Amino acid sequence: MVALFNILIFPGFLFLGIYALLFEYLDRIIYARLQNRMGPPWFQPLADFLKLIGKEAVIPAAADKHVFPALPVVALAAVTTAFLYVPIWSGSSLLPFSGDLIVVLYLLTIPTLTFFLAGWYSTSVYATVGSMRALTQLFSYEVPLFMALLSPALLADTWSISGISQFYGAHPLYILINIPAFVVAIVACQGKLERVPFDLPEAETEIVSGTFVEYSGRFYAVFKMAINCELVVVAAIVSAFFLPFYTANPFIGFLLFIVKTVIILFILAVFRSVMARIRIEQMVKFCWKYLTPLAILQIIINILLKGVLPL
Amino acid sequence: MAKNVVIPIGPQHPSLKEPACFTITLEGEKVVNAVVGTGYNHRGLEKACEARSYLQDIYIIERVCGICSHIHSTTFCQSVEELAGVEIPRRAAYIRTLMAELERLHSHLLWLGIAGHEVGFDTLLMYSWRDRELVLDILAMLGGNRVNYGINTLGGVRRDVTPEQIEKIRKVVDIVEERNKYYVQLALSETTLAARLGGIGKLSHDDAIKFGAVGPVSRAAEVADDIRVTDPYSAYDEVPVTAITDNHADVFGRTVVRVLEIMESVKMIRFCLDNLPDGDIAVKVPRKIPEGEAFVRTEAPRGEDAHYVRSNGTDKPDRVRVRAASEANWHGMKHMLEGDYLADVPIIIAAIDPCYSCTDRAIVLDNHDTGKQSVIDWRTLREYSINWYKARGIDTGKIKIADSHLIF
Numbered sequence: 001m002v003a004l005f006n007i008l009i010f011p012g013f014l015f016l017g018i019y020a021l022l023f024e025y026l027d028r029i030i031y032a033r034l035q036n037r038m039g040p041p042w043f044q045p046l047a048d049f050l051k052l053i054g055k056e057a058v059i060p061a062a063a064d065k066h067v068f069p070a071l072p073v074v075a076l077a078a079v080t081t082a083f084l085y086v087p088i089w090s091g092s093s094l095l096p097f098s099g100d101l102i103v104v105l106y107l108l109t110i111p112t113l114t115f116f117l118a119g120w121y122s123t124s125v126y127a128t129v130g131s132m133r134a135l136t137q138l139f140s141y142e143v144p145l146f147m148a149l150l151s152p153a154l155l156a157d158t159w160s161i162s163g164i165s166q167f168y169g170a171h172p173l174y175i176l177i178n179i180p181a182f183v184v185a186i187v188a189c190q191g192k193l194e195r196v197p198f199d200l201p202e203a204e205t206e207i208v209s210g211t212f213v214e215y216s217g218r219f220y221a222v223f224k225m226a227i228n229c230e231l232v233v234v235a236a237i238v239s240a241f242f243l244p245f246y247t248a249n250p251f252i253g254f255l256l257f258i259v260k261t262v263i264i265l266f267i268l269a270v271f272r273s274v275m276a277r278i279r280i281e282q283m284v285k286f287c288w289k290y291l292t293p294l295a296i297l298q299i300i301i302n303i304l305l306k307g308v309l310p311l
Numbered sequence: 312m313a314k315n316v317v318i319p320i321g322p323q324h325p326s327l328k329e330p331a332c333f334t335i336t337l338e339g340e341k342v343v344n345a346v347v348g349t350g351y352n353h354r355g356l357e358k359a360c361e362a363r364s365y366l367q368d369i370y371i372i373e374r375v376c377g378i379c380s381h382i383h384s385t386t387f388c389q390s391v392e393e394l395a396g397v398e399i400p401r402r403a404a405y406i407r408t409l410m411a412e413l414e415r416l417h418s419h420l421l422w423l424g425i426a427g428h429e430v431g432f433d434t435l436l437m438y439s440w441r442d443r444e445l446v447l448d449i450l451a452m453l454g455g456n457r458v459n460y461g462i463n464t465l466g467g468v469r470r471d472v473t474p475e476q477i478e479k480i481r482k483v484v485d486i487v488e489e490r491n492k493y494y495v496q497l498a499l500s501e502t503t504l505a506a507r508l509g510g511i512g513k514l515s516h517d518d519a520i521k522f523g524a525v526g527p528v529s530r531a532a533e534v535a536d537d538i539r540v541t542d543p544y545s546a547y548d549e550v551p552v553t554a555i556t557d558n559h560a561d562v563f564g565r566t567v568v569r570v571l572e573i574m575e576s577v578k579m580i581r582f583c584l585d586n587l588p589d590g591d592i593a594v595k596v597p598r599k600i601p602e603g604e605a606f607v608r609t610e611a612p613r614g615e616d617a618h619y620v621r622s623n624g625t626d627k628p629d630r631v632r633v634r635a636a637s638e639a640n641w642h643g644m645k646h647m648l649e650g651d652y653l654a655d656v657p658i659i660i661a662a663i664d665p666c667y668s669c670t671d672r673a674i675v676l677d678n679h680d681t682g683k684q685s686v687i688d689w690r691t692l693r694e695y696s697i698n699w700y701k702a703r704g705i706d707t708g709k710i711k712i713a714d715s716h717l718i719f
Binding site: 125204 | 319438504
């Protein structure tokens with residue numbers, strides 16, 4: 001019964017969904033305020049979601065009848081599962097086990113793969129180009145992102161997100177060592193979440209909306225939801241790694257979680273509003289030329305420090 | 312991908328504000344072939360002009376283009392005035408110049424926003440359109456409308472500028488100048504923007520001349536071609552004009568030319584306001600225009616605008632020909648697109664500041680061998696269009712059309 005509550009209500013499906021809608025609202029309002037606009041009312045993401053649910057969902061005649069509707073659900077399920085391993089109200093997550101970092105990183109790769117498959121199975125030219133871009137982009141940002149998250153783990157000597165969070169909670173000054181990894185992680189997250197400047201797979205003015213061009217109605221609503229949830233999960237992971245401040249009191253800890261994730265969201269939204277979309281070959285070059293070496297440098301620093309620091 | 316992919320950009324596409332079809336052949340993400348297909352928006356304006364009086368034609372001509380509406384009506388009025396042998400009062404000439412420069416301000420700010428949007432930089436769109444709104448308010452105050460001001464008439468202008476309005480214009484111009492300084496800095500130094508705009512849509516000095524490019528497209532390739540300088544009209548013989556040129560010859564250069572032109576326009580507006588002569592704002596033009604023909608060129612925000620008017624001694628023109636700026640810039644488009652990436656296609660198209668409906672013409676093709684004209688019926692035409700799209704990889708044949716639509 002408790003497990004069911006955890007999975008469906010808190011911190012699982014329902015909480016994540018509501019928080020994701022709130023996050024979308026915050027993202028949009030920050031983006032709008034930075035652009036000198038009013039921005040939407042607080043219920044706009046929910047209204048959009050409900051409206052999409054009520055719309056007719058069209059499956060293209062040439063698309064695969066079974067894979068096409070299943071993909072959004074797979075994306076949402078993967079993201080929701082990943083959320084169970086992220087610390088929320090304390091330094092520990094709901095179901096911590098050693099090695100959950102690897103599991104979460106792989107679970108977070110699944111949405112990108114579903115975007116690729118969604119574009120591929122839609123068989124539209126725009127969607128095909130979008131899916132090729134999604135995959136190319138995956139190969140560029142995934143390596144620096146993994147390395148940026150693994151280097152703090154090296155120093156903490158654990159593969160569990162909760163363990164890492166607790167380690168840095170106990171040694172708050174060590175966070176400063178990981179600042180390059182933090183920068184790499186924030187930039188790579190933009191790629192993972194497909195936001196400007198890395199929103200190439202759905203570049204509206206080039207390939208209409210890329211991978212999602214054939215998606216409509218409830219399928220698209222679920223995809224949108226999965227993307228918003230992914231935003232929450234990524235912000236939560238980054239805050240667990242690089243902002244590991246928590247208290248024993250679950251209530252204050254929960255408020256702290258919200259503050260931390262909103263800080264990450266604010267950084268992401270500022271990125272989104274001050275940059276232009278770059279080209280795919282510029283994206284690949286940037287990720288391999290600058291981000292990856294920076295992440296490798298961080299790993300080397302952490303390995304060296306591990307021998308020096310009293311741990 | 313070894314196989315080439317054919318992607319249609321248009322006729323309906325989020326990056327195009329009006330219908331046109333660009334058939335892009337891709338090798339990976341690189342454009343290997345581009346076919347520019349315009350003609351979706353033919354409105355028959357030239358023919359409509361022939362059936363109406365000169366005064367009524369101003370109303371039609373103003374609607375050739377939504378953005379450069381004033382410059383089209385100026386060009387038409389100038390042609391008719393030339394035919395009638397009428398000299399407009401200096402005050403009217405200054406007011407026309409003032410409106411033309413305000414129009415250039417709003418057109419260039421609009422373009423800057425569109426360019427930002429095409430490269431995914433929506434913040435620039437929101438900022439520049441916010442500032443454009445100030446200019447539109449001024450235009451609405453002067454002419455009564457936001458885009459079709461209707462201020463021109465044969466022999467002068469219809470509305471005078473009052474001293475209070477001059478004060479308001481000065482205030483807005485100061486704000487626009489201040490904000491534009493920021494855009495100049497942004498265009499010249501923002502890294503992602505420079506990375507996206509630099510080196511794409513190349514049209515070199517020689518190519519610009521070969522393809523007959525006009526306006527900011529040619530000026531970005533160091534072709535100092537500005538009608539305001541080379542062939543002054545309205546009050547440009549007195550207003551100091553500097554033709555802005557740049558040597559980048561790409562989309563980045565076109566951006567630089569446009570943002571710097573805003574600065575020039577601001578100076579010219581100030582000059583017009585300072586030196587506005589007193590006197591009448593219009594003279595009478597006879598209803599019947601003497602026989603003859605006139606060809607007038609002006610500098611629209613998008614480049615050279617040319618009108619040809621032929622009169623036959625009645626109150627209606629015999630022939631009106633409009634050559635909008637975009638029509639001259641389309642010819643180099645294929646050359647600009649090929650060799651660049653798919654991601655650059657929308658911004659390269661947008662960089663000429665295209666106006667599709669100004670350009671679209673109906674062309675009658677007679678059978679070359681027999682010299683006979685033929686008529687094809689609706690069904691054959693539909694069949695033809697389905698096959699045309701099929702050849703480009705799109706099957707529209709499955710769309711059902713109720714038979715009631717086919718009765719004619």
